[in-house]
Amino acid sequence: MSSLQMPKVDSSILSNKDKIVSDMGSIIKPKNVLSHPDELRPFETDGLTAYRKMPLAVAMPETVEEVSKILKYCNENKIKVVPRGAGTGLSGGSMPLEDCVLMAMGKFNKVLEIDYENRCVVTQPCVTNLAITHAVQDKGFYYAPDPSSQIACSIGGNVAENSGGVHSLKYGATTNNLLGIEVVLMDGTITKFGGKTMDSEGYDFLGLMTGSEGLLGVITEVTVKILKAPEVVKAALVGFPTIEDAGNCVAEIIAQGCIPAGMEIMDKALTKATNDYSKAGYPTDAEAMMIVEFDGTEHEVEDYIGKVKQIAEKNNSSSLKLSKSNEERLKFWAGRKAAFPACGVLAPDYMCMDGSIPRGKLAEVLNEISRLSKKYDLPVANAFHAGDGNLHPLIMFDANNPESLRKCEEFGADILKYCVKVGGALTGEHGVGIEKRELMCEAFNDKDIQQQLTIKVALDPNSLLNPGKVYPILRKCAEEGRVHVHGGKTKFPDIPRF
Amino acid sequence: MSMEEKQNSQTFLDFNQSVLKPITREQISEIIKESYKKSIPLEINGLNSKNKIGRNFQAEKTLDLSKYSGIIEYKPEELYIKVKAGTPIELIEKELDKNNQQLAFEPTDFGYLFSGKSNSGTIGGVVSCNFAGPRRFKVGSARDHLLGFQGINGKGETIKSGGTVVKNVTGYDLCKLLSGSFGTLTVLTELSVKVLPKPETSKTLIINNPHVKTALEYLGKSLSSSIDPSGGVFYPDSFEKHFSFNDLIHKGALIGIRVEGPTNSVDQRIKRLSEELDLLENEYSVLNVEQSNIFWKKTKNLEVFSNTEKNLLRVVVPVSETLNFLQKLKNVDLSYFLDWGGSLIWLELNDISIKILNEIKDITKDHNGYFTIIKVEEDMKASADIFTIDPIKYKISEKIKKSFDPKRIFNPGKMYTGI
Numbered sequence: 036m037s038s039l040q041m042p043k044v045d046s047s048i049l050s051n052k053d054k055i056v057s058d059m060g061s062i063i064k065p066k067n068v069l070s071h072p073d074e075l076r077p078f079e080t081d082g083l084t085a086y087r088k089m090p091l092a093v094a095m096p097e098t099v100e101e102v103s104k105i106l107k108y109c110n111e112n113k114i115k116v117v118p119r120g121a122g123t124g125l126s127g128g129s130m131p132l133e134d135c136v137l138m139a140m141g142k143f144n145k146v147l148e149i150d151y152e153n154r155c156v157v158t159q160p161c162v163t164n165l166a167i168t169h170a171v172q173d174k175g176f177y178y179a180p181d182p183s184s185q186i187a188c189s190i191g192g193n194v195a196e197n198s199g200g201v202h203s204l205k206y207g208a209t210t211n212n213l214l215g216i217e218v219v220l221m222d223g224t225i226t227k228f229g230g231k232t233m234d235s236e237g238y239d240f241l242g243l244m245t246g247s248e249g250l251l252g253v254i255t256e257v258t259v260k261i262l263k264a265p266e267v268v269k270a271a272l273v274g275f276p277t278i279e280d281a282g283n284c285v286a287e288i289i290a291q292g293c294i295p296a297g298m299e300i301m302d303k304a305l306t307k308a309t310n311d312y313s314k315a316g317y318p319t320d321a322e323a324m325m326i327v328e329f330d331g332t333e334h335e336v337e338d339y340i341g342k343v344k345q346i347a348e349k350n351n352s353s354s355l356k357l358s359k360s361n362e363e364r365l366k367f368w369a370g371r372k373a374a375f376p377a378c379g380v381l382a383p384d385y386m387c388m389d390g391s392i393p394r395g396k397l398a399e400v401l402n403e404i405s406r407l408s409k410k411y412d413l414p415v416a417n418a419f420h421a422g423d424g425n426l427h428p429l430i431m432f433d434a435n436n437p438e439s440l441r442k443c444e445e446f447g448a449d450i451l452k453y454c455v456k457v458g459g460a461l462t463g464e465h466g467v468g469i470e471k472r473e474l475m476c477e478a479f480n481d482k483d484i485q486q487q488l489t490i491k492v493a494l495d496p497n498s499l500l501n502p503g504k505v506y507p508i509l510r511k512c513a514e515e516g517r518v519h520v521h522g523g524k525t526k527f528p529d530i531p532r533f
Numbered sequence: 534m535s536m537e538e539k540q541n542s543q544t545f546l547d548f549n550q551s552v553l554k555p556i557t558r559e560q561i562s563e564i565i566k567e568s569y570k571k572s573i574p575l576e577i578n579g580l581n582s583k584n585k586i587g588r589n590f591q592a593e594k595t596l597d598l599s600k601y602s603g604i605i606e607y608k609p610e611e612l613y614i615k616v617k618a619g620t621p622i623e624l625i626e627k628e629l630d631k632n633n634q635q636l637a638f639e640p641t642d643f644g645y646l647f648s649g650k651s652n653s654g655t656i657g658g659v660v661s662c663n664f665a666g667p668r669r670f671k672v673g674s675a676r677d678h679l680l681g682f683q684g685i686n687g688k689g690e691t692i693k694s695g696g697t698v699v700k701n702v703t704g705y706d707l708c709k710l711l712s713g714s715f716g717t718l719t720v721l722t723e724l725s726v727k728v729l730p731k732p733e734t735s736k737t738l739i740i741n742n743p744h745v746k747t748a749l750e751y752l753g754k755s756l757s758s759s760i761d762p763s764g765g766v767f768y769p770d771s772f773e774k775h776f777s778f779n780d781l782i783h784k785g786a787l788i789g790i791r792v793e794g795p796t797n798s799v800d801q802r803i804k805r806l807s808e809e810l811d812l813l814e815n816e817y818s819v820l821n822v823e824q825s826n827i828f829w830k831k832t833k834n835l836e837v838f839s840n841t842e843k844n845l846l847r848v849v850v851p852v853s854e855t856l857n858f859l860q861k862l863k864n865v866d867l868s869y870f871l872d873w874g875g876s877l878i879w880l881e882l883n884d885i886s887i888k889i890l891n892e893i894k895d896i897t898k899d900h901n902g903y904f905t906i907i908k909v910e911e912d913m914k915a916s917a918d919i920f921t922i923d924p925i926k927y928k929i930s931e932k933i934k935k936s937f938d939p940k941r942i943f944n945p946g947k948m949y950t951g952i
Contacts, residue, residue: 152853154757175759197702204699210706211677226925231851232876234663234674234713236903236920237948238930242676242709246702266759290610292633292730331761332805335798391698393611424611425700463700471703478703479693486692486937487705493932505704 039469041088041132042503048091048114048134055114056092059136062108063101067142069093078119078137082184083127083470085386085434090117090131097142099217099225099255106253106500107223109136115499116221118249120161120192123184125387126468128196128248128504138253140191146170147256153231154261155214160191160254164198167259176261179206182464183372191254197246199464201297201371204422205330206262208464210245217256218244221495231258243490248466249501251494265330268296269340270364273347274321274354278302281323282397284350285421288327289394291346293339297328298422299371302401305378305416305429312377315370316363318354325421326367374418374429382414382431388447390454391463394424403453404428411446413439425463426454452477467505475507548573552595558683558691558722564596565720566689568942575942577716579619582654583643583662586907587715589914590946596720598657605723609634612728613680613697618657618721625656629728637729638674639666642834646908649840657721663713664847666833667764667791669873670756676712678727684711684719687938697725710933716944717952718937732793737764737825738803739781740788740810740817745769748788749856749875751810755790756874758809760802764791765874766832772870775837778824782815789820789828832872838881844909846880846893849873850902858900865889885909890917897921920948927952 048055056070069075070092080087091114096102109116118138119129131137143159149171150157156167156178164185167178181200182188188198194216199208206212215229228241235241244251275281281300288295301309301317306324310317317324325347329339340357347355358364370377378385392400401417408415418427428450432443451461455477462471475484488506491498548567555561568575576592578584580599598619606615609632616625622640629635640659644652653659660682665674672678681695694707711719740751748767755762768776770786781787792802803819820828831837838845850858852875859869859878866883882889890906890913897904898921906919922930927949934941934952946952 150853151757152753153851176757197706199700207673207677208700208702210709211673220929224925226929228926230901232849232902233669233873234665234676234849236713236849236905237922237926238718238933239663239676239709239713240926240929240933242706242712243933245709246706251705263757263759263761265761286610289612292733294730331794332759332798332802334801335794338795338797391696391700393608393698395610420700423699458696459698460696460701461703463698464702466702467704475704478696482690483692483694484704486686486690487694487707489936490705490933493936494929 039086042115044134045113052091055112055136058108059092059094059105062104063094063096067095067097069095078122078131078139081119081122081127081129082125083130083468085384085440086127086130086469088131088133090135090137091133093137093139095139095142099219102138102219102253102255103223103225105136105138106219106221110221110223110497110499113497113499115502117501118195118253120189120195121163121187123188124192124196124466124468125389126462126466126470128466128468128501130469132503140189140253143191143255150231151176155231155258156261157256157258158190160194160257161189164188164190164193167261171261172264175264177264178259178261179212180209183375190257190259194245194254194257195247195249196466197464199420199425201299201368201420204298204420205294205296210242212260213241213245213257214260215258216241216244216254218252218254220252221500229258246466248468248505250491250505251500267333267336268328268330268361268364269336270326270328270358270367271340271343272317272354272356272367273325273327273352274318275323275325276321276351276353278323278401279398280351281325282395284325284347284352285397286395287346287350288343289422291342293342295327295339295422296330297326299326300324300397300419300421301371302417304414305374305418308377308381308416309370309374312380313370313373315366316356317370321353326371328364371418378416378429378431382433384432384434386430386432386443386447387465388426388428388430388450389462389465390426390451390459392424392426392454392457392459394421396457396459397421400426400453400457404450407446407449411442413442413446420463424459448474469504472505472507475505548594552597554597554600556600561596561598561601561720561722562685562689562691565685565687565942568594569688569940572940573942574945577720577944579655579658580621580652582647582652583658585647586662587947588919590944592945598655598720601722602655604628609728611697612699613725614728615697615723615725616656617723619655621655622653622659633731634728635731636678636726637668637672638678639668639833640675641666645834645836645839646841646845656724656726660712660721660724661714661716667766667829667872670876671761671763672729676709679708679712679724680727681725682708682711682721683723684721686719687940687942692719695725699727715947717934717948718943720943734796734799734822735791735793735825736799736803736822737820737828738790738792738806738817739820740812741783742785743767743788745859746856748786748871749852751788752790752874753852754810755806758806760792760806760809762790762806763793764789764829764832767871767875768837769868769870771868772837775831776828778820778828780818780820780824782818789832791825791829835879837870838879841881841908844882844885845907846882846904847907848878848880848897848902848904849876850878850897850900852876854900854902858896858902861896862893885913887913887917894918894921922949
């Protein structure tokens with residue numbers, strides 16, 4: 036992927052840069068259009084930092100009407116647009132293109148309405164995930180999805196990627212906690228899908244837009260459900276002598292009818308790294324460690340914890356530590372949530388993968404990852420949202436060494452292919468972006484991809500909104516509305532792909 | 534292939550028949566390809582439990598999927614079941630019950646409404662209509678439980694999306710788009726559906742004789758509480774004859790609030806709830822698990838409207854709007870009950886005319902909600918708009934329809950004219 040081709044650069048757009056910048060400066064405030072390389076530099080990459088490209092210009096609209104006008108202008112002048120929220124995405128979904136206008140939504144940063152009666156919050160898209168909880172926590176409410184980057188990631192970006200988090204086993208991902216959005220289509224049409232009610236009728240465009248990775252529209256307003264915080268939350272740290280034991284324990288907890296609020300597993304490498312980094316009190320001698328959390332009323336939580344203790348013992352657990360206070364519980368999570376910086380200490384760079392697998396395949400997949408780690412000679416540490424089967428291997432490499440990057444990409448691709456092979460998915464919550472674009476054919480055949488592209492063409496006939504992301508396409512065929520991809524191989528390898 | 538299957542497979546493509554009953558996916562695909570080629574509109578059917586919902590439309594043939602039935606794979610420990618689209622909900626629920634699991638979104642059995650007896654239909658139909666039961670506000674509706682599907686688009690091409698794992702963001706979420714599309718985009722063939730453990734127990738707090746205004750206050754408080762209820766309904770006193778339970782100490786209007794989970798916890802939460810709502814002992818009663826289950830079965834299946842001759846509308850508004858909405862309908866001859874903590878209003882109308890329908894539609898829109906006509910006199914079904922839609926969404930819907938079904942052969946006009 037380090038040689039990944041992006042859509043063909045339209046040289047007429049590049050040569051027209053001054054006019055485009057000046058035109059946009061007449062649509063929105065001139066100071067909100069950035070075009071000097073020094074101003075553009077901060078926007079050249081997102082959370083997938085191995086890939087960078089400077090955009091033609093950055094537009095920072097302040098109102099939905101401005102978003103609409105900019106999109107309409109770009110649509111009429113065949114200028115590509117890449118939307119961007121907080122830029123924390125891990126799959127390169129908001130990586131700019133050389134000839135694109137990057138639409139930075141940073142000025143949409145206000146919570147618009149807190150509506151306790153209808154248990155929802157209406158907010159602009161660039162408010163951070165955690166800020167929504169902060170806005171309602173004094174009344175004991177919170178917003179459930181909690182991606183690890185929640186302190187920085189924007190709610191609009193969460194919608195675009197359908198972000199999950201460690202509690203999505205019980206509370207679902209973004210799509211299950213969203214009531215409505217306002218969205219602007221590439222032709223400038225402003226519309227609302229959903230509102231403050233559940234299941235708006237007609238086609239579920241809210242569901243379609245969620246997780247569409249900025250390819251179908253630009254989100255300008257979001258309405259999310261809020262929940263009353265549970266009375267009691269307790270977590271347990273459980274050590275296991277083998278990954279198999281940990282995997283069996285997870286399967287049995289679920290089979291017994293317990294649905295924890297969160298259930299995480301880390302392998303020995305990551306347990307040690309995170310414990311060194313955040314002093315979370317983890318059992319560093321265990322081959323696998325599980326954090327399991329229950330919430331609800333006191334009796335409910337006690338009841339579940341009792342069950343988990345029994346199941347863990349039956350599955351040879353080597354240690355079990357129960358959180359005695361909320362502070363201690365948060366400390367348990369602090370380690371897990373610091374998995375990224377902890378790996379940053381171990382290697383110059385790391386790539387975080389994001390496959391989904393059936394829970395029962397955990398041991399098999401981790402064994403394969405460990406085999407691949409030897410094959411590629413790159414260390415790996417594994418975090419796993421065990422409850423919902425979402426695996427995050429962190430591959431450590433050195434981005435300054437092209438060979439190391441190449442090996443890391445191949446390693447990552449092999450892991451994801453294996454996830455698909457055992458019945459899982461290429462991506463559980465980070466999105467396809469540019470990172471997994473070429474792997475789409477592992478999960479889908481021609482017809483599947485073609486159907487999705489037809490939807491794209493229906494809403495954005497010129498394929499100007501975030502092109503080159505998610506779908507592997509032959510340029511020629513894309514224009515005709517057809518793709519010819521099979522088993523990852525194109526029929527016409529000499530034609531530039533995007 | 535058995536003899537019977539062979540015979541069926543030989544006869545199904547006889548286009549002189551008006552009802553086509555395929556038994557394999559290949560046959561379904563053949564039928565659709567042929568229909569695409571000849572532009573033959575198809576009405577997609579399962580067990581005819583919900584086919585009366587929607588606009589009247591002309592279809593030359595019926596594609597009956599009731600014979601395309603069966604469980605393909607059920608993995609209780611992975612919390613999913615993969616079934617053919619024509620599989621009866623009844624069969625799925627029976628199978629899940631063996632492992633103490635369930636379809637948590639509580640599919641409504643519309644059989645009572647239309648024919649006075651149970652007919653919960655097929656999984657394909659339930660997903661296509663996306664009507665969720667009382668647990669909606671806690672666990673979501675069918676669209677939140679569909680993990681993946683395989684289907685055949687309007688050109689006869691087999692397509693799929695999603696899979697069997699809960700976390701999956703690979704490509705557009707077509708599971709959501711197809712849920713609630715009333716069979717107008719794709720003929721579903723296989724569905725992977727999330728299943729969840731049944732709660733250990735379930736009890737229901739019944740509050741006696743509240744006024745609707747008080748009822749909405751109680752429901753609001755309950756749903757905003759860390760008690761975490763999984764159902765909240767209000768029945769006005771006109772329905773009292775339907776609820777003669779041993780545990781009920783009164784007659785008249787009632788609020789039902791369901792609490793589910795481990796036994797200890799349910800008892801504790803019910804007690805806490807009665808305290809949080811400041812209820813005196815003679816103001817409430819508690820239904821035990823058996824009676825609670827009957828109560829919620831009646832509610833989810835609309836049994837209070839069993840075999841009604843009247844018209845039924847399903848209105849959803851933000852709960853803050855419910856009271857004002859009802860007050861504006863003061864002069865209309867109707868009865869209603871509230872589900873989803875007050876956000877879902879089931880309206881039974883004695884007399885109906887296009888004028889009344891349009892009035893209610895306008896009021897619904899004024900209150901930021903939407904309505905769907907569930908049952909209406911046949912002669913009105915061609916002229917009335919069954920669903921509400923605005924011009925922008927209509928235009929987008931038209932494009933999406935075309936991207937799946939370019940010749941409009943699937944249930945054409947069932948949702949909207951021209952779609």
